[in-house]
Amino acid sequence: MASRSIRLAVIPGDGIGPEVVAEGLKVLDAVAQSHDLAIERETYGLGAARWHETGDTLPDSMLEEIRGHDVILLGAVGDPTVPSGVLERGLLLRLRFELDYYVNLRPVKLYPGVTTPLADVRPEDVDMLVVREGTEGPYTGVGGVMRRGTPQEVATQESINTAYGVERVVRYAFARAASRSRKKLTLVHKDNVLTFAGDLYQRTVRAVARDFPEVSVDYLHVDAASMFFVTQPGRFDVVVTDNLFGDILTDLGAAIAGGIGLAASGNVNPTGDAPSMFEPVHGSAPDIAGQGKADPTATILSVAMLLDHLGVPEAARQVESAVAADLAERQGGPARATSQIGDAITKRVAG
């Protein structure tokens, strides 16, 4: 059988990015073999080092090259030697905006055997999918500063929300909810304060709901939702929310599901007009970089999401099962190095 060829762009990035990406690729290579996938890999040296050398974060020509791939795996972006926001806005958010990742897909799932900080919670209570809007809201970068450094300084940030942008992510979230057993969608916003944007989200959810009569719909203010993530995570199935609320809720979700070391994500462009990008939710963690301490599990689960996106669900399930088996055996065991965890999961995938 002729193998299917996948063009993969790899952006290891900063801090622990390269370490965790190496393990993700190990697992991907192992699973690719048994599914007749030929992975053609191109690595892009973007991040702090490049910025120090050249002053740029993502040259247009490189963006165009990356765009030519089928899919992207990213490690992490951000470094204390670079002013805050330069790499985040210039590289990560630039990719999210230019490649139009309007769905930022973030499962929050507690695997059996994983320790959660919550006292009375079982794995079946924590199994949700957060659909975070990825291309607008408070993340636009619109805003500015006047009279900087004076007592009269004014700094603004603008949240811009469009019917076009909200409708497409809400529709995607409804479709995901319809395909799950509980078929429940919770809109999270703050419509009692952010009345213009909140109203747009509310009206859009009401309108799209007519096309999904099987999905039950709920609404929570973001403050109440944060509380319920901790006190009643079982009330959530699919959550749809704006870019900033989604950022906060998914770190919180990662915390309750056993930590940021396990949280995977996909920046998805469902139109297929650009390659989707998969990345762990965690950051570059410069404090532990280069020490083999980072947990590559979030990246490996992101590889599973990447395989799902490529339409190879059997391969995705194989990776996910290997991770689940590894997680089930971790508790009480000795701490393992990044590469040891990657090797153990690779062995399960291959074996």
Next chain:
Amino acid sequence: MASRSIRLAVIPGDGIGPEVVAEGLKVLDAVAQSHDLAIERETYGLGAARWHETGDTLPDSMLEEIRGHDVILLGAVGDPTVPSGVLERGLLLRLRFELDYYVNLRPVKLYPGVTTPLADVRPEDVDMLVVREGTEGPYTGVGGVMRRGTPQEVATQESINTAYGVERVVRYAFARAASRSRKKLTLVHKDNVLTFAGDLYQRTVRAVARDFPEVSVDYLHVDAASMFFVTQPGRFDVVVTDNLFGDILTDLGAAIAGGIGLAASGNVNPTGDAPSMFEPVHGSAPDIAGQGKADPTATILSVAMLLDHLGVPEAARQVESAVAADLAERQGGPARATSQIGDAITKRVAG
């Protein structure tokens, strides 16, 4: 001894507001006696009922009357029969903006005996003070909508942050941190994305820090802070943050400290140019209104904060001790009605 006279404006508000305020007043009356305070009370019927009757949320003349008091006790605002935002923006936020409550003070404290959803946490691990900015940021209401209801709709919300507004709340937070034993201040923002506002907060904290060399300073992105509230609450002492992040973090804080039924707050104008306003963090909870199910503890603890603000710390400690004693005995006991909890705490205060 001549008693000190306090002019108190009471705004019971909507839903469970009147029920919990009644208990707060019971306790206040009990403690006032033994501290020679004469409470002159004026009640303002603001909220959903008035809006339905008159169409207004807070007439200018009433605002001026309220302004003439020494202090305000508020229950809760919001009702499902009123469009979302009308009462919140027109009454609660109008008070916060017009009376210039630039400090929204929200202690997050786990009392002994209280059940927390966190597995491995002791009361000494959860003892922080969130200083939330109360008059600007994304709460300004600035923004708008164009082409409403069409596929070309655009809805915006603007976060406006001024050196004037940020400096005063940051300075207040430093002073509070300096007066506590751990002397630690954590700035929470999202300066890698909201670069203009985040940079203003960062520069302001660095500048004010020079006046408080004894205070150690930390910074966390809001997503990471949400995670650490759940995984390492002990790392927080005083937190200073913007209006919206403070809203989210303090509901999360309430959750980890035993629930929204216990979370107190103060809307403080430290200049004394207007009466400060104390209120439970929780909302109007229309689903349980009128059933005697609401926990008045948050309101009673808000009364303690009110007494502290009035400069009667012995009275405040008396209320707080009575609450602590009641909380210590609650566990495993039968559920009590709103008024039973109020009575029990009143009895302890009086006795």
